[in-house]
Amino acid sequence: MALDSSKTTGFKYVGTRPDRPDGLDKVTGRAKFGADAYAPGMLHAAIKRSPHAHARIVKIDTSKAEAMEGVKAVVTRADFATGIEGEFGNILENVMAGEKALYDGHAVAAVAATSALIARDAVKAIEVEYEILPHVTDVDAAMQAGAPVIREGAADSSVPEGLHPNIVRYYESGHGDVEAGFAEADLVIEDHFLTEATHQGYIEPHACLGTLGTDGKGELWCCTQGHWYVQKVCAALLDVETSQLRVTASEIGGGFGGKTTVFIEPVALALSRKANRPVKLVMTRAEVFKASGPTSSTSMDVRIGMKKDGTITAAQGTFRLQGGAFPGAPCEMTAMCAFAPYDLKHVHQVGYDVMTNRPKQAAYRAPGSPMAAFAVESVIDELCNKLGLDPIDTRLKNASREGTRASFGPKWPRIGLVETLEAAKAHPHYSAPLKPGQGRGISCGFWFNHGGETAVSLALSEDGSAQVAVGTPDIGGSRASMALMAAEVLGIPYEDIRVTIADTATLGYNEISHGSRVTYASGLATIKAAEDAVQKLCARAAAKWGIPEDAVYWEDGYAKPSGPNAGEFEPLHIGDITATMGATGGPICGHFEATPEGAGVSFATHIVDAEVDPETGKTSVVRYTVVQDAGKAVHPTYVEGQFQGGAAQGIGWALNEEYIYGEDGRLQNAGFLDYRIPVASDLPMIDTVIVEVPNPGHPFGVRGVGETSICPPLAAIANAVSAAAGVRMRQLPMRPSRILEALESAVDG
């Protein structure tokens, strides 16, 4: 029988657009999100947070809170495991402050009480004595000699000697001789760029319900992108055995990378262990802003040389990423993605991971890449303008292709950048006339994509339907895509497959839903698990017919004899086989466990038209087109949704979203009123073009699509706004006051 279902054309289910299986639940309110769980005897928790950006914790007096009627437990750092170092040590320090509060909003204690109101009041009754320390929240300031040291000894061995202790990681790569390359250029432009931290802005605040007994056995329900990771972290922070803590992922109201780590779950469990009752903990929106993980802010310098014909002769970039009070800002990613779209003889990139008194940054879709693209693609735009070159032709001339040496080292396999540029050029948007006051911007963007540890199991029911258990929370319609891929292999209708996000007790370790890995890796695992089941189905047919297993093949939901030599048998439908499976050998299941390593990178090209009101500096994005390589769009509607979502979030990041810190180091806009995420009326309809250059590393050619879509928008919008306003915008967000200032200094200058 044919076991390998690899194919890139001739699909029956893959590429169609059925309704998502979780759709009805979500539109009717039946879906259960993080805060929708209840347990008998449940307590409500609240967290006491530092109002200071940087302070030594002298004393925490919980006695008044503990004495309050209804308060069942209060925890501080003393209630967590000790001696934990590395990544988990940092998570513990972030989850509950130790000796110092490191940012405005840092947790210092927590309460569990019989009602949410009592818990809130009890938090107010906790008295914390602080010794306020000097703070720093700006990335450039944090690197200067004399800047307050956030934590001594946090730097790793990559950091050259003599740098400020706030610089905790250093990255450098490239090839050729950039100075020689710049000497060959007809024009060299070097500019400085700044971006502010933004938040993923998911609609659902972090929420969980945890139970942990004194016997070390626990149950945790939470809203996360990766419950095995939550399990591992919580077990370590509470010093219990990993397998004894079962974690179930709720439906998720958005994550975008912000739910790939742990903030409140260990606190709920610690409170539960102390109170011996289930504990529910739900963040407020202000807490989400202050104490979850926004992006890095950046300070960047980019220098690019170009010949009159558009050939890039050399490129150099320095990228400084502010990552909050902990190591981990994705400076390597920023540096690696910066020049990835281009075939460069001379290239050099440097990244710095810098600590400040801000919350620990977390992933936000293609962490680090959008900022790099903003700087690099802005300089390319300036070069094209000054040299009178077409921005798409110039990018095509320099584009990375199969066999090109990537800016960060390896040779590119089959990639689809050129195809996205060609599709953008052919799109009617690119040649549509602009109205006065409008400008058009172009940008490319790149993201790696990821595979990661994956386990999937598929069980057939007596009636011939199938249940698929995957371990990657569905953050973008992945249950639909899994069902389509399983349907394709099994040859049964999409509707006959139910896909469940299984809990940690049900499957082997599944890495987080991150790195745009789900449709790729869980998809591959689903295909392999379905193939495993098909092989077993064929074996049952072979046994029934009394012919060898390899004389049976599977087609459209039927086992068939493979040719005249195999014998004349009526094809057996899947339902005919499963109806008797108990008597013919027992349940039929397929499964697959592996760490797939063939994730295919994805490139995109975006076209944006923006209009700027020169009197107020207000920008409207009037037209937007996303062109991106999806490898194979398993469910095109959800692929388009990812493209549009990236563009929408990019519009917010580019125009109005920003973390605003006061002189006192406190966050001034911890709410959706003053943290200006775009509302529906701020967005144009976002056009999409799916390019399909199959990924050889996936049976159906899938590449991840969730992250690349946010790489080009900052630059594409900045290029459009700069064209519309007639001044180059090098700092994000391009809020109205900033545009007016730029216009004014352009007149003065």
Add this chain to the structure above:
Amino acid sequence: MKYYKPATFEEAVALAAGADGVTRILAGGTDVLVQLRSDIVTPDTLIDIKAIPGTHDITRTGAGGWRLGVAVTGAEMSEHAELVRDWPGVVEAMDLIGSTQVQGRATPVGNLCNASPAADSVPAMIAAGAVATVTGPDGSREVAVEEIPVSPGKTSLAKGEMITALTLPPRGENGGDAYLRFIPRTEMDIAVVGCGVNLRVKGDVITEAHMVLGAVAPTAVVVHAAADALVGRTLDDDALQALADLAEASCNPIDDKRGTIKFRTHTAGVLARRAAQIAYTRAKGDQA
């Protein structure tokens, strides 16, 4: 916290006059409940006035103006065709508040008494010459809307006093009003600058002019000199420039996360010009 839902204003006034601590009147609750939830103001007494008869009514006054009950919402105003015809600027100012959901609850009286410098309906109501009926233990009095807010979050109402109605004057012939605000987004935001203009014309010549700015000082700024600048003239480029200059000169804003002093001042001039043009077009009976 105590919650009351009185059936008459006498009862409401008696409750307010007798209450200790922090008292809040619950109209739409779109400020009160948000402030409660975010620990900004936790009232000891909440007096819900929505069950009092007449508080939901929009009625023509004997003089030809409009009387708005204190529970009348933005949505009810926008759906009232005659009110919209008379005072499009007041209605559009109210309509800018929040979203469809907020519109179903938010009232102009709440907007006024919350006393935010950035309240949208307030500059438009002042420009229109709106009057509040204030009732307290000692009876009722009529107070110009501009005299209600005295500083951010504070009103001139004494303990036990509340507003029991708002009155918009008769529109009269050849009048038109307009309100514009600046926000970085298209909706769901707080005015960085607001500007209400109310004009009357005879032919092309302006005979009456009122301009009020929001979010550029602790309370709405009535630009009295606008009348001197405009009355007796057409709204030509010079008049618009004079108005813009006046607007800028009248600003006394703060630098904050929502806007800088410089940006607010500059934008006040831009909005003054644009709002005046709309009001002028409406006053002349043209479409705007």
